Amino acid sequence: MKIGYARVSTRDQNLDLQLDALKRAGCERVYQDVASGSTTARSALDELLGQLRAGDVLVIWKLDRMGKSLKHLVELVGSLIERKVGLLSLNDPIGSVAVTE
Numbered sequence: 001m002k003i004g005y006a007r008v009s010t011r012d013q014n015l016d017l018q019l020d021a022l023k024r025a026g027c028e029r030v031y032q033d034v035a036s037g038s039t040t041a042r043s044a045l046d047e048l049l050g051q052l053r054a055g056d057v058l059v060i061w062k063l064d065r066m067g068k069s070l071k072h073l074v075e076l077v078g079s080l081i082e083r084k085v086g087l088l089s090l091n092d093p094i095g096s097v098a099v100t101e
Contacts, residue, residue, distance in 0.1 A: 001028050006030060052080070059090065061091060062092055
């Protein structure tokens with residue numbers, strides 16, 4: 001299942017662009033947060049990570065929407081790989097992290 005995650009840093013910013021792109025990418029569910037990139041308090045991301053199962057694909061608008069720092073992002077991606085969860089960033093040239101058996 002494709003599951004999306006969207007985040008903006010302030011309430012003044014709009015999630016619509018991210019949400020539309022995630023829905024067009026085929027996400028069945030989309031979790032969203034309004035949280036600064038420097039904080040780890042992201043209730044929707046925490047809930048999403050708890051719901052992901054092997055074979056799922058986490059779809060994000062950009063990598064900077066998911067991790068609060070490069071170290072945090074690397075840890076999250078490592079955790080996804082261990083759990084056999086794929087990762088697709090719609091606007092970064094990394095392609096996708098494939099789910100392999």
